[in-house]
Structure formats: C-alpha cells, structure tokens
Amino acid sequence: MKDNFERFDMTAPPMRTKWYLRPLTYLLSAPEVKKHKCIITKTGTEGLKPPFVLLCNHNAFMDFKVATKAIFPWRANYVVAIDGFIGREKLLRDVGCICKRKFTNDTTLIRQLVRTVKNGDVAVIYPEARYSLCGTTAVLPASLGKLCKLLGVPVVTLICHGHHVNSPFWNLHDRGVKPTEAEFSLLYSADDIKSAALDEINRNIALAFQYDDFAWQKERGIRITYKGRAEGLHKVLYQCPACKTEYKMSSEGTILKCNACGKEWNMTELGELEAAKGETEFSHIPDWYEWERSNVRAEVLTGTYSTGELPVRVDSLPNAKRFIPLGTGTMIHDMNGFRVRVTDKDGDVHEMVKTVPSMYSCHIEYEYLGKHGDCVDLNTLTDTWYTYPDPEKCEFAVTKMALATEELYYALRPSER
Ligand SMILES: [Zn+2]
Numbered sequence: 001m002k003d004n005f006e007r008f009d010m011t012a013p014p015m016r017t018k019w020y021l022r023p024l025t026y027l028l029s030a031p032e033v034k035k036h037k038c039i040i041t042k043t044g045t046e047g048l049k050p051p052f053v054l055l056c057n058h059n060a061f062m063d064f065k066v067a068t069k070a071i072f073p074w075r076a077n078y079v080v081a082i083d084g085f086i087g088r089e090k091l092l093r094d095v096g097c098i099c100k101r102k103f104t105n106d107t108t109l110i111r112q113l114v115r116t117v118k119n120g121d122v123a124v125i126y127p128e129a130r131y132s133l134c135g136t137t138a139v140l141p142a143s144l145g146k147l148c149k150l151l152g153v154p155v156v157t158l159i160c161h162g163h164h165v166n167s168p169f170w171n172l173h174d175r176g177v178k179p180t181e182a183e184f185s186l187l188y189s190a191d192d193i194k195s196a197a198l199d200e201i202n203r204n205i206a207l208a209f210q211y212d213d214f215a216w217q218k219e220r221g222i223r224i225t226y227k228g229r230a231e232g233l234h235k236v237l238y239q240c241p242a243c244k245t246e247y248k249m250s251s252e253g254t255i256l257k258c259n260a261c262g263k264e265w266n267m268t269e270l271g272e273l274e275a276a277k278g279e280t281e282f283s284h285i286p287d288w289y290e291w292e293r294s295n296v297r298a299e300v301l302t303g304t305y306s307t308g309e310l311p312v313r314v315d316s317l318p319n320a321k322r323f324i325p326l327g328t329g330t331m332i333h334d335m336n337g338f339r340v341r342v343t344d345k346d347g348d349v350h351e352m353v354k355t356v357p358s359m360y361s362c363h364i365e366y367e368y369l370g371k372h373g374d375c376v377d378l379n380t381l382t383d384t385w386y387t388y389p390d391p392e393k394c395e396f397a398v399t400k401m402a403l404a405t406e407e408l409y410y411a412l413r414p415s416e417r
Pocket of ligand 1: 241242244259260261262263
C-alpha cells in the first residue's frame with residue numbers, strides 16, 4: 001500500500017470564531033452546564049480581558065462547555081487533538097479549534113498560539129492532553145511554563161470538579177452529578193509572568209492543577225445511585241491488590257472483582273471501594289491507581305519492564321476524514337519505548353518507533369467509540385496510529401502502558417517530574 005494519503009494541514013492559521021457561531025457555541029454548551037448546575041467561582045479574574053492563556057483540567061467533554069461559558073462572549077482558540085476533528089474538520093476550525101497530534105513536540109502549534117494572542121483572543125489549552133484516568137491530575141509537560149512566558153499574557157486556570165465522577169473516562173454514562181464546580185482563577189498577570197522564573201511557573205501551574213474528583217465527591221457528599229457505576233473500573237484498576245495478579249480484574253454493576261483470587265469490592269454511592277470480605281486495601285480509587293504506578297516504577301527501575309510481543313492491528317489517521325485500517329502485526333513496549341510493526345494488505349511493512357525520551361506520557365482509549373476495543377495512541381507529526389492489542393490472543397492493560405510511558409520518561413529525566 002503506497003502511503004500517499006492527504007495529510008491534515010497542521011499549519012493553517014487559527015480561525016477567529018465566526019461572529020454567528022459565538023452565540024451558537026454558547027447555546028450549545030448552556031443546557032448541559034445548566035443541567036449540572038455548574039457553579040463557576042472567579043478569583044482575580046473579575047476585571048480580566050483577553051488576550052490571556054486559559055489552562056484547563058481535562059476529564060470529560062463537558063470541560064469545553066464550561067470553558068465556553070466561563071469566557072463568553074470572548075473569542076477563543078482551543079487546542080484539540082486530531083481525533084476530535086474526525087468528520088467535522090470545517091466546523092471545528094470555524095469555532096476556533098487548533099489541531100495537534102498528542103504528545104508530539106510541535107513548533108507549529110506555538111506559532112498558532114502566538115497568533116491567537118496577537119488577535120487579542122483566549123488561548124485555551126488542556127495541558128494534561130488527555131482525559132484523566134481516575135479523576136486526578138495527569139502529568140503536565142515541562143514545556144508549559146516556557147510557553148506561558150513566551151506568550152507573555154495573563155495565565156488563567158479553569159479547574160473543573162465533578163466531571164470525572166459524573167462521566168468517568170472508563171464508563172461515560174452521565175450520572176447526573178450536580179452541582180458541579182469550576183474555579184476560574186488568575187495565576188499570573190502579564191507583568192508577573194514576564195518576571196517569573198520558569199521553575200516557579202511550572203511549580204505554580206502544577207499546584208493549581210492538584211485536583212481529586214473522588215475526594216471532591218466525598219467531601220460534598222454527592223451520591224451516585226447509578227446501578228452500573230463500577231462497570232469499566234477494571235480498565236483502570238487492572239491489578240489485584242490482594243493477590244497482585246494483573247489483567248484478571250472484571251466489573252459488573254457496583255462490583256469490582258479479581259478473577260484470579262475471587263476477591264470482590266463494592267463501589268459505594270460516594271465512590272469508595274469496600275471489600276466484600278476481609279481487608280479493604282484501598283477505599284480511595286486514586287490510591288489503588290498510584291499503587292499500580294509504584295509497581296510499574298519498580299519494574300522500570302530494575303530494568304525488567306516489558307509487555308512482551310503483543311499481536312495488534314493499527315488504524316491510522318493521516319487526516320481528519322476517517323481512520324484507515326493500516327494492517328496487523330506486533331507491538332512491544334519495554335525499556336526502549338514502543339515499537340510497532342504491521343503489514344498491510346499489499347504486504348508492505350510499516351513501522352512506528354517511539355523512544356522513551358520522545359514521549360513523557362501516552363494517550364490511551366478504553367473501548368474506543370464503544371466498539372473498537374482498548375488502544376494506545378502513538379503519533380508522529382504527520383500521522384496517528386491507534387494501536388489495538390488483540391484481547392483474544394494476549395493479556396494486557398493499556399493503563400499499564402500509559403503508566404510505564406511516564407515512569408520510563410521520568411526515570412530518564414527525574415528533574416522534570
Ligand atoms: Zn486477586
């Protein structure tokens with residue numbers, strides 16, 4: 001198969017939102033923001049006017065809607081990953097979205113954001129670059145402080161609470177959580193950002209981004225009565241804390257279960273876990289997740305981390321029209337990073353190698369679009385590979401690969417953690 005696919009034009013300048021779309025984007029966002037009775041608290045942003053940078057946390061599509069409400073009627077450009085553009089490139093460009101391939105170093109994007117700021121608009125960035133897996137902060141790029149300094153405009157954060165527990169990445173069903181909350185806060189004025197040191201900017205952004213949706217839910221006493229509330233949780237919690245076995249977890253209704261030792265946990269209406277019998281190892285879901293991370297880190301530090309060779313298929317996204325089935329082959333993720341090799345229908349071999357220093361984090365999907373299965377999203381500047389290990393032929397957890405990507409990177413560059 002000759003690769004002569006049309007490529008997404010990443011260099012097109014950002015569009016200023018068409019005047020007639022501005023009220024429309026607001027109206028499209030309003031019903032959901034209203035349904036969840038979102039309370040937006042403003043700190044230091046009362047007299048604020050664009051241009052400014054808006055850094056938002058990322059848990060669900062509702063994040064965009066709350067951001068639209070928070071900044072209305074100002075114009076904004078939103079940085080969005082290419083998969084968000086599929087089949088609606090023109091609309092997304094018209095409402096001001098800028099496309100990026102996830103976890104690539106993209107100088108074009110910086111030029112586009114400079115343009116946004118020069119236009120006098122709001123540059124909306126989701127620096128976690130992927131949905132949070134369990135409602136806590138995902139890693140932030142070390143380049144973020146530098147970007148803010150370069151843009152030289154006020155830095156504002158929008159931290160939403162309740163979006164993960166309302167519609168978690170691992171089971172999107174809307175649980176009707178209300179009221180949700182959002183903090184719209186000035187972090188740096190234009191003058192302050194110019195004089196601040198890079199380390200300090202990164203540290204303050206990281207501090208502003210500390211959030212924990214399950215802790216928030218418990219503090220607020222918000223009950224979720226949805227009967228299927230634990231379904232999908234085994235995608236994140238893939239390792240049993242009782243017998244330590246990986247990849248044997250399952251979930252149904254409100255129950256999370258290890259199929260190796262049979263231990264079960266019930267997920268309460270307040271989002272906590274309780275062992276059906278014996279000790280509750282982790283009642284707080286993010287603690288279980290961090291325990292898994294510590295186990296992955298130990299494998300990385302002893303140099304033993306490897307998924308082994310996994311049979312995979314790859315769907316490629318050269319442009320935003322649709323995925324193109326590229327072929328089948330193998331993927332391995334180990335101490336050297338990712339290596340994927342697939343053969344297409346004409347017998348041609350395609351390879352993607354992502355070294356450890358080339359990726360500080362990794363975007364994954366669970367049951368992509370409800371039917372395609374779990375995958376790892378690997379990117380170059382001109383292509384995106386959704387790589388699906390075959391669950392019929394191997395055992396794996398894409399969550400572990402995402403954790404390992406971060407632990408491998410930070411083992412190499414501890415100062416960036
Ligand atoms: Zn077990």
